[in-house]
Amino acid sequence: MAGSGNPYVAYSIVEDRQATDMTKTLQEVRRSLPASWYYDPDQYRLELEQIWYRDWICVGHVDSLNQTGDYFTATIGDQSIIVTRATNGEVRAWYNTCPHRGTRLCTNTDGRFRNGRIICPYHTWTFSVDGELLATPGRIETPDFDAAGYSLYGIHTDTWRGFVFVNLSDTPAGNLADFLGDETDLIANWPLEDLRPVHQEVHTINCNWKVYWENFSECYHCPRIHPELCKIMPAYAKAVFDDADLPDWQPRFDGDKGYGRVADDATTWTMDGKTPLPLLEGPTDEERDGGLMFMEVPASFYIVAHPDYVRSVRIVPKGPESIDLVVEWLLPAIAGDTDSDTIERIRALPMLVIEQDGAACELNQQGLRTRPFDRGTLVPQEYVLWQFHEWLRGRLDKTEPGA
Ligand code: FES
Ligand SMILES: [Fe+2]
Numbered sequence: 001m002a003g004s005g006n007p008y009v010a011y012s013i014v015e016d017r018q019a020t021d022m023t024k025t026l027q028e029v030r031r032s033l034p035a036s037w038y039y040d041p042d043q044y045r046l047e048l049e050q051i052w053y054r055d056w057i058c059v060g061h062v063d064s065l066n067q068t069g070d071y072f073t074a075t076i077g078d079q080s081i082i083v084t085r086a087t088n089g090e091v092r093a094w095y096n097t098c099p100h101r102g103t104r105l106c107t108n109t110d111g112r113f114r115n116g117r118i119i120c121p122y123h124t125w126t127f128s129v130d131g132e133l134l135a136t137p138g139r140i141e142t143p144d145f146d147a148a149g150y151s152l153y154g155i156h157t158d159t160w161r162g163f164v165f166v167n168l169s170d171t172p173a174g175n176l177a178d179f180l181g182d183e184t185d186l187i188a189n190w191p192l193e194d195l196r197p198v199h200q201e202v203h204t205i206n207c208n209w210k211v212y213w214e215n216f217s218e219c220y221h222c223p224r225i226h227p228e229l230c231k232i233m234p235a236y237a238k239a240v241f242d243d244a245d246l247p248d249w250q251p252r253f254d255g256d257k258g259y260g261r262v263a264d265d266a267t268t269w270t271m272d273g274k275t276p277l278p279l280l281e282g283p284t285d286e287e288r289d290g291g292l293m294f295m296e297v298p299a300s301f302y303i304v305a306h307p308d309y310v311r312s313v314r315i316v317p318k319g320p321e322s323i324d325l326v327v328e329w330l331l332p333a334i335a336g337d338t339d340s341d342t343i344e345r346i347r348a349l350p351m352l353v354i355e356q357d358g359a360a361c362e363l364n365q366q367g368l369r370t371r372p373f374d375r376g377t378l379v380p381q382e383y384v385l386w387q388f389h390e391w392l393r394g395r396l397d398k399t400e401p402g403a
Pocket of ligand 1: 098099100101102103120121122123124125
């Protein structure tokens, strides 16, 4: 496993990329995970308990929480949560459940709690956005009732450069910064604090969440599945993510790490590789020339930083064989409203790629129950899948059948 030394932290792409030996590809074929792990409800439940309910999970962006009482709801596994701006300006999160008899408090995706009050739709118990029980209209008083014992159920919450993360563990193993680790270095030069989401798409894929990450973790499929993207990304056309994965790779400049980069006549991920936008302030010339940088935070989140815009993707598992992807495009806040033609130009290629990947993931999922298929095989350029599997194995309190 390429981990960063802290077993709590997800596998570290940055450490992998900083390795002096640039040969990362596997030297032999390896076995993938048991096929049943991609559809078995008990396995799904185990992964929720031991990963999704223990790790820091990205649930949204602070841009939707401008004022006290602004909120959005989010789902992690079968847990619904409310994220809100509290009276002291902090971002706080609560389970979306009334302590009276367990009723769902809020059914909207976002909005503003009027007068900063969260009111249960069943018996109108009323809470502040700081979680305190303020009123219990119509309740017949008894001496034993203490409102202090009925606050909303709180959730550990933190933000990183505008992105909101929560941790459903009562006692998280580390703070958010520890969890993110060195991975944040990869896009440290991008001005994330100055950006805001200007466009969002939610895309459902009928596959296990691990199938999606596996697809994300290799470009072996790229020549077949992504012909349009391969015109922008020459390494992808050769079925690898990074130029350094090719046996004949030579550095192009001093310090070249061999990351996958856009073609010489391209700037960013658009259909023609050209950008309709000014370039962002912050990235170095080399970072701009590369055309993209990934930051990956399994299991819930990744960012793709381009010279002209940033795209974030949240993975939301909805069941053993279904996920939602929440894709957002971020641009400088001072740019004002972005016209629809510009949005279309920066959304078209990434959405096409997501749809292509989604279709491949669904086909992958559909074949996994086949009786003689007990597990797959990883070939050399699928080394990030191996790292992902090793990370997963290290996180689960479970013996792997046949291992
Ligand atoms: S369940 Fe919420 S007030 Fe009764
Ligand atoms: Fe893909």
